Amino acid sequence: MADSSSSRDLRPDLDETINVPEAHAALSSGAPAVEREKSLRENGMEPVTLWLIMVSAVIVLAGGAVMGQGGAFFGYDELVKEGYMRGKSKFGPELPPIPIPALAFLRKEGGKVYSTCNGCHQASGAGQPGSIPPLAGSEWVNGNTEKLLLIIHNGIQGPIEVAGITYSSQMEPMGANYGPKEMAAVMTYIRTSWGNTGDLVSPEMAANGLEISKQRGGGKASSEELKKSHDKMLTGDNWSPDTLIDPETWEPVATEE
Ligand code: HEC
Numbered sequence: 600m601a602d603s604s605s606s607r608d609l610r611p612d613l614d615e616t617i618n619v620p621e622a623h624a625a626l627s628s629g630a631p632a633v634e635r636e637k638s639l640r641e642n643g644m645e646p647v648t649l650w651l652i653m654v655s656a657v658i659v660l661a662g663g664a665v666m667g668q669g670g671a672f673f674g675y676d677e678l679v680k681e682g683y684m685r686g687k688s689k690f691g692p693e694l695p696p697i698p699i700p701a702l703a704f705l706r707k708e709g710g711k712v713y714s715t716c717n718g719c720h721q722a723s724g725a726g727q728p729g730s731i732p733p734l735a736g737s738e739w740v741n742g743n744t745e746k747l748l749l750i751i752h753n754g755i756q757g758p759i760e761v762a763g764i765t766y767s768s769q770m771e772p773m774g775a776n777y778g779p780k781e782m783a784a785v786m787t788y789i790r791t792s793w794g795n796t797g798d799l800v801s802p803e804m805a806a807n808g809l810e811i812s813k814q815r816g817g818g819k820a821s822s823e824e825l826k827k828s829h830d831k832m833l834t835g836d837n838w839s840p841d842t843l844i845d846p847e848t849w850e851p852v853a854t855e856e
Contacts, residue, residue, distance in 0.1 A: 695845075696845060696846050696847050697846075698843035698844060698845055698846070698852040699843070699844055699846055700840060700841040700842065700843060700844070701799060701801075701838035701839065701840055701841065701842040701843075701844050701851075702787070702791065702799055702840035702841070704844045704846060705783060705784045705787035705788065705799055705800075705838075706784075706787060706788050706791060706792075708780070708781070708784035708788075709783075709784035709785045709786070709787050709788025709789070710788055711784075712777065712781050712784055712785035712788070713785055713788050713789065715773065716734075716773065716785070716789075719731045719770075720732075720733070720734050723735065723793065724789065724792060724793040724795075725793075726761075730766070730768060731766070731768070732759065732761035732762075732764070732766045733761060733762060734789050734792075734793070734795075735792070735793035735794065735795060736762055736793070736794070736795070737761050737762060737795075738761070738762075739759070739761060740789050740790055740795060740797060741790060741795050741796055741797045742797075742830075743829075743830050743831050743832050744786065744797075744800055744804065744808065744832050744833040745808055745811060745829045745830070745831045745832065745833050746820075746825035746826075746829040746830055746831075747786060747790075748774075748782060748786065748805065748808035748809070748811075748812065748833065749808070749811070749812055749815070749820045749825060749829055750770070750820060750825070751772075751773050751774045751777075751782065751785065751786070752772060752773070752774040752775075752777070752782065752808070752809065752812045753772050753812055753815075753817070753818065753819055753820050754769065754770050754771045754772035754773065754819040754820070755769065755770050755819055755820050755821065755822070755825075756768075756769035756770070756819040756820075756821060757769070757821045757822065757823075758822065759821075759822040760822070769819060770819075772819070779802040779803070779805040779806035779809060780802050780805075780849055782800075782802075782805040782808070782809065783799075783800045783801055783802040783804065783805035786800040786805065787799040787800050798837070798840075799837065799838060799840060800833065800837070801835060801836060801837045801838045802849060803835040803836050803837075804833040804834065804835040804836075804837060805833070806835070807833055807834050807835045808833045811829070838851065
């Protein structure tokens with residue numbers, strides 16, 4: 600282009616010698632050619648209007664606020680009649696607790712209570728040789744329930760013979776805060792674990808036993824006293840092992856017959 604006037608060159612003009620932006624910059628700004636160049640864009644690359652960006656931002660912010668409210672903006676609470684109560688589901692927590700056979704239930708509860716005993720008598724019921732008598736195979740555990748309740752509730756001291764071995768130690772009262780339920784449960788648990796052959800003890804029987812303990816007065820029992828005055832079965836209605844028990848009320852479930 601630059602020298603096209605002097606000689607006619609037939610080669611295609613590949614060398615652009617004029618720098619267009621520079622040339623335009625040299626023109627005074629405001630010149631129409633300069634303004635035109637600024638506003639020209641390639642197709643599809645035109646700038647987005649600022650309004651659109653601002654409207655989008657408002658929508659995004661509002662959306663975030665709705666989510667932050669947990670959808671409460673669009674709740675239908677005000678459309679619901681006053682005093683309306685949701686119907687109770689036939690399923691789920693409203694279902695009455697499933698009854699459990701008495702033996703399984705008392706063993707389950709008794710296992711929890713037994714966690715206060717197993718530090719000494721061991722989870723296996725074997726006790727500790729020489730110092731703590733075993734509950735497994737013990738005639739005190741398998742035998743009459745009145746003396747067993749007094750051992751647990753009042754504690755025991757002095758020599759006591761268990762499975763042919765005499766222990767001369769003492770045990771503090773264990774059941775100070777056991778009600779008839781806990782007492783029945785732990786007694787049933789130890790009488791039916793580790794190959795023991797005792798039957799179960801109902802809360803009613805345990806309540807009668809606690810009454811006997813009250814009349815007897817405080818103080819630890821001795822094996823002599825127990826053999827002399829308390830070698831009896833507790834009175835009261837017992838549950839048969841498969842009586843169905845409501846685990847919430849600890850009452851036998853009425854069965855329709
Ligand atoms: C701190 C240790 C200790 C704890 C805890 C303990 N006992 Fe004992 N228990 C003993 C000792 C020691 C004797 C023997 C007492 C004696 O020599 O007169 C004993 C004796 C007994 C006996 C009579 C003897 C026998 O082996 O049959 C029974 C039954 C018994 N405990 C049940 C329980 C129950 C049930 C619990 C939990 C509620 C319990 N013990 C918690 C230490 C403990």
